[in-house]
Amino acid sequence: MIGRLTGLVAAKQPPEILIDVAGVGYEVQCSMQSFYALGEIGAKAVLHTHLVVREDAHLLFGFVTKEERALFRQLIKANGVGPKLALAILSNMTVGQFVQAVHHNDMSTLVKLPGVGKKTAERLLVEMRDKLKDFGEQAFVGLAMPELAMAPQEAAMDPKDDALAALIALGYKQSQAETVVKKVAKADMNSEAIIRDALKAML
Incomplete structure (x- = not known):
C-alpha cells in the first residue's frame, strides 16, 4: 500500500x-x-x-490532509459509493462542510452533488452518521483546506477545455459542464480558477 x-x-x-x-x-x-x-x-x-x-x-x-483521506476511505465503504463519486463529493465540499451536512441531516446540499440523487443522499446520511462518530463528533467540523495555490496558466492549453474535462471527470454531464464553464469563465482565468468558480456555481 x-x-x-x-x-x-x-x-x-x-x-x-x-x-x-x-x-x-x-x-x-x-x-x-x-x-x-x-x-x-x-x-x-x-x-x-x-x-x-x-x-x-x-x-x-x-x-493534502489526512482528514480528507480518512473521509474518502469512509465514503467508499458506503453502499453505492465508489472512488469516483467519493472524489466528486470531496471536490465540491470540504471535510468540515460534509460533516456538518450529515450532522444537520442536510439532504438538499447533498443532492446538488454530481452523481448523488435522493436515494444516494439518504444512504449517505444514514451510513455516514455512524461512521463519522468514529472520528469524534467535532473532529472535522469547520475544518478548512489550506490556502489555494493557483498554478500559472499554460499558454499551450485552453483553460476552458481543461476545466470542462475536469468537471466531466468529476461526474458532471457534458451539457451541464459546458453551460457553467461558459457562464463563469473569463479571459484572464486559468483552468483551476474556472473549475473553482464552476463548482461554486453548481452548489
Missing part, C-alpha cells in the same frame, strides 16, 4: 497530477480541494494517498 508521496509536481491536469518522486512519476487523482492547494509545477508536494486495486488498473488517489 502506498500511503504517502513526497516529491515535486511534474504536471497538473485537473483532476490528475503527476508527482516526481526520486525520478519515478506517480499519476495521482486528487479532489479539487487538494488539487487547488498544491503548488505550481516544480513545487514540492506531500500527498496522503489511497491505492485502489482493480483487475484492469491500479488507481492512486491523493489528498
Whole structure:
C-alpha cells in the first residue's frame, strides 16, 4: 500500500497530477480541494494517498490532509459509493462542510452533488452518521483546506477545455459542464480558477 508521496509536481491536469518522486512519476487523482492547494509545477508536494486495486488498473488517489483521506476511505465503504463519486463529493465540499451536512441531516446540499440523487443522499446520511462518530463528533467540523495555490496558466492549453474535462471527470454531464464553464469563465482565468468558480456555481 502506498500511503504517502513526497516529491515535486511534474504536471497538473485537473483532476490528475503527476508527482516526481526520486525520478519515478506517480499519476495521482486528487479532489479539487487538494488539487487547488498544491503548488505550481516544480513545487514540492506531500500527498496522503489511497491505492485502489482493480483487475484492469491500479488507481492512486491523493489528498493534502489526512482528514480528507480518512473521509474518502469512509465514503467508499458506503453502499453505492465508489472512488469516483467519493472524489466528486470531496471536490465540491470540504471535510468540515460534509460533516456538518450529515450532522444537520442536510439532504438538499447533498443532492446538488454530481452523481448523488435522493436515494444516494439518504444512504449517505444514514451510513455516514455512524461512521463519522468514529472520528469524534467535532473532529472535522469547520475544518478548512489550506490556502489555494493557483498554478500559472499554460499558454499551450485552453483553460476552458481543461476545466470542462475536469468537471466531466468529476461526474458532471457534458451539457451541464459546458453551460457553467461558459457562464463563469473569463479571459484572464486559468483552468483551476474556472473549475473553482464552476463548482461554486453548481452548489
